[in-house]
Amino acid sequence: MxxxxxxxxxxxxxxxxxxxxxxxxxxxxxxxxxxxxxxxxxxxxxxxxxxxxxxxxxxxxxxDRLLDIDPASGELLPALATQWRLSDDGKTYWFTLRPDVQFHHTAFFSPSRTLNAKDVTFTFNRITQTDHPYHATGGAVYPYFQSVDWGSLVKAVVAENSNTVRFELSRPDSSFLSNLATDFAAILSAEYAEQLLQQNQPELLDQRPIGTxxxxxxxxxxxxxxxxxxxxxxxxxxxxxxxxxxxxxxxxxxxxxxxxxxxxxxxxxxxxxxxxxxxxxxxxxxxxxISMNVGFWAFNTQKPPFDNVLVRKALAYAINKDAILDAVYFGYADKAKTLLPPTSWAFYHDLPEQQYDPIKAQELLAQAGYPKGFSMDIWAMPVQRLYNPNALKMAELMQADLAKIGVKASIVSFEWNSFRRKLSEFEHDSVLIGWAADNADPDNFFRPLLSCSAAESGSNRANWCDPNFDNLINQALLTADIKQRRSFYLTAQLYLDEQMPLVSIAHSKRxxxxxxxxxxxxxxxxxxxxxxxxxxxx
Structure with a gap:
C-alpha cells in the first residue's frame, strides 16, 4: 500500500x-x-x-510566513521578512522582504517573478477589505483573524516598494507580531490569484494552492x-x-x-x-x-439552561477530572485549572483549583431551579487531537458523572468536517474540544477562544460575549509592559473562573x-x- x-x-x-x-x-x-x-x-x-x-x-x-517562532524560546525569528521595525506610537510596522524567494511551479501555474510586496498586501488585504475581489470568495470566512478583531485593527497594508511592506494599525497591539507568525498567516501568490480571476476560477485559490x-x-x-x-x-x-x-x-x-x-x-x-x-x-x-494547549468542555451560553452561571458551575463541580486524566490521558497530561498552561508567563498559579464535588453540584442546580436535573448533549470530536486523545471516552466518563446529579447527557458526534460546520453554527449544548497555541503570547488563548469577536467568527465554542472580559484582554494588548499585561491576564483568569463559560480539563504533551x-x-x-x-x- x-x-x-x-x-x-x-x-x-x-x-x-x-x-x-x-x-x-x-x-x-x-x-x-x-x-x-x-x-x-x-x-x-x-x-x-x-x-x-x-x-x-x-x-x-x-x-511560509513573514515571521517564525523559535520552538525553544518562543522568540520571533525572520522568515519571509528579514527585518522589521515599529513606529514610536506603536501603530505602524515596516517589514523588509527576503529576496529571491520562489513560488511553486506546477502544472497549473508558472510564476513569472519571485516573492514581492504585492503578495503580502494581497494576502492581508483580502482579509480586511470587504470590497476586495477575493474577500467573499468561499464565504468571507477568516475565523482566526476575525477572532482577534483583525478587521478593526489593521487600517492598511501598503507596498512601499517591491521589498518593503507597511502595516498601519488603528491602535497599538502587543500581539500583532505574534499573530503574523501563526500558521494562519501564510503568504499567498498575488500573481496566481490574478490568473485565477482572469480564468473566472477564483475559488481555486483555496482549493489548488500555490505557496513558497x-x-x-x-x-x-x-x-x-x-x-x-x-x-x-x-x-x-x-x-x-x-x-x-x-x-x-x-x-x-x-x-x-x-x-x-x-x-x-x-x-x-x-x-x-x-x-x-x-x-x-x-x-x-x-x-x-511539551505543548502549549488546553482541552476543555465548553457550554453554549446562549442556550438555556447554560445561560445560567449557577448551572455552569454545577456542571463543573460534577466532573471528576482526576478520573479523566487517568482513563483518557493515562498520566500524560497535567490537570488544568485555567486556559493557560503553567508554562505561560501569564499563568495564574494561585488560582484555586476546581474540586470534584457532586453534592455542591446538586446544591447549585437546586439554586438555579433544576433540583431534578435536566437533559443535555455533549458533543465529542470524532478525531484525536493532542489536547484530547479520546473525546468519546471522555464524554462517557462525564455522562456517568452527570447522571449522579440528575443530568441526563446524550453523546453526539459527526464526521469531522460536518462536526466543525455544525459547531460553528452553535447547534450544540456543550462540546469537548480544545486549543493548541499558535504562538507564545497569552492573547492566543483568550481572544480566539472567548472574545466577542470570536463568537461572531464561530471559533468561540462557548458562544460567550462578555464586555467585561473583552475589556480586560483588550487592555492587555495596549501596553508592551509585561507586568501590566500579566495583571490584566490574571484578572481575566479569575473572571473566567467566576463565570465558567467553559471547564478547562487538561494540558497534554503532543x-x-x-x-x-x-x-x-x-x-x-x-x-x-x-x-x-x-x-x-x-
Whole structure:
C-alpha cells in the first residue's frame, strides 16, 4: 500500500520538476514519506480555518510566513521578512522582504517573478477589505483573524516598494507580531490569484494552492489522500523527500495498524494507551513535545439552561477530572485549572483549583431551579487531537458523572468536517474540544477562544460575549509592559473562573509515532508540523 501511495510516474521534463527528471520509482519509494493523518483538510488555505487537522496538513508544508517562532524560546525569528521595525506610537510596522524567494511551479501555474510586496498586501488585504475581489470568495470566512478583531485593527497594508511592506494599525497591539507568525498567516501568490480571476476560477485559490513552502500541491482525493512533491527551489535549501503523502485515516486503530505494518511512516496522535506498545517495538518510536494547549468542555451560553452561571458551575463541580486524566490521558497530561498552561508567563498559579464535588453540584442546580436535573448533549470530536486523545471516552466518563446529579447527557458526534460546520453554527449544548497555541503570547488563548469577536467568527465554542472580559484582554494588548499585561491576564483568569463559560480539563504533551527510519519531522509547542527537514534512511 505504501508503494501504491508513493509511486506516481512523471515523464522526464515535466513542469512538476524543473531542475531534473523525476526519480525512477524505486528511488521515489525510498525518498518519499507517508504521514497517516486523522482527517481531511477543510481548505488548502490556512487563512480559512482554525482546525489543527487542516493546519498540520497544509500550512508548513505549502507555505511560509513573514515571521517564525523559535520552538525553544518562543522568540520571533525572520522568515519571509528579514527585518522589521515599529513606529514610536506603536501603530505602524515596516517589514523588509527576503529576496529571491520562489513560488511553486506546477502544472497549473508558472510564476513569472519571485516573492514581492504585492503578495503580502494581497494576502492581508483580502482579509480586511470587504470590497476586495477575493474577500467573499468561499464565504468571507477568516475565523482566526476575525477572532482577534483583525478587521478593526489593521487600517492598511501598503507596498512601499517591491521589498518593503507597511502595516498601519488603528491602535497599538502587543500581539500583532505574534499573530503574523501563526500558521494562519501564510503568504499567498498575488500573481496566481490574478490568473485565477482572469480564468473566472477564483475559488481555486483555496482549493489548488500555490505557496513558497518546501512542498507543492499535486493531488487530493477527499477522505483518501493528499500528494505533495518537493519544491526544488525552496529558499531554505534542499528538501530531502521527493514526495510527501498524507494518508487520511480517521480511525485511530487503523492508523496504528498501518504504522505497525509499515504502510505509514508517521502517524498523528497515537492514543496514550498505545504508547507503551510502541515503545516495546524496535522498528517504531514515539516523539513527544511539551505543548502549549488546553482541552476543555465548553457550554453554549446562549442556550438555556447554560445561560445560567449557577448551572455552569454545577456542571463543573460534577466532573471528576482526576478520573479523566487517568482513563483518557493515562498520566500524560497535567490537570488544568485555567486556559493557560503553567508554562505561560501569564499563568495564574494561585488560582484555586476546581474540586470534584457532586453534592455542591446538586446544591447549585437546586439554586438555579433544576433540583431534578435536566437533559443535555455533549458533543465529542470524532478525531484525536493532542489536547484530547479520546473525546468519546471522555464524554462517557462525564455522562456517568452527570447522571449522579440528575443530568441526563446524550453523546453526539459527526464526521469531522460536518462536526466543525455544525459547531460553528452553535447547534450544540456543550462540546469537548480544545486549543493548541499558535504562538507564545497569552492573547492566543483568550481572544480566539472567548472574545466577542470570536463568537461572531464561530471559533468561540462557548458562544460567550462578555464586555467585561473583552475589556480586560483588550487592555492587555495596549501596553508592551509585561507586568501590566500579566495583571490584566490574571484578572481575566479569575473572571473566567467566576463565570465558567467553559471547564478547562487538561494540558497534554503532543505525541506522534513513526518508523525509526524517519528523522527530521518537526513538531513544536506552538502547533503545526513541518516535514521540510524529514529524511528516510535505508
Amino acid at each position: 505504501i508503494k501504491a501511495l508513493l509511486s506516481l510516474m512523471v515523464p522526464c521534463g515535466s513542469v512538476l520538476i524543473l531542475s531534473a527528471c523525476q526519480p525512477d520509482i524505486p528511488e521515489t519509494i525510498q525518498q518519499g514519506m507517508v504521514y497517516c493523518s486523522e482527517g481531511s483538510p477543510e481548505s488548502f488555505n490556512p487563512q480559512r480555518v482554525t482546525s489543527g487537522t487542516t493546519i498540520d496538513a497544509i500550512s508548513q508544508q505549502l507555505y 513552502g518546501p512542498f507543492f500541491f499535486k493531488e487530493y482525493k477527499k477522505n483518501q489522500f493528499i500528494r505533495y512533491y518537493r519544491h526544488p527551489e525552496y529558499w531554505r535549501g534542499k528538501v530531502e523527500l521527493t514526495q510527501l503523502v498524507f494518508d487520511l485515516v480517521p480511525d485511530n486503530a487503523k492508523r496504528m495498524a498501518k504504522l505497525l505494518t509499515h504502510e505509514c511512516d508517521v502517524v498523528a496522535y497515537p492514543r496514550n494507551a498505545e504508547l507503551k506498545l510502541i515503545a516495546e517495538r524496535p522498528d517504531v518510536e514515539v516523539q513527544s513535545q 505525541f506522534q509515532a513513526k518508523s525509526v527510519k524517519i528523522t527530521g519531522v518537526t513538531i513544536n509547542p506552538y502547533g503545526g508540523i513541518s516535514m521540510a527537514a524529514a529524511r528516510k534512511s535505508l
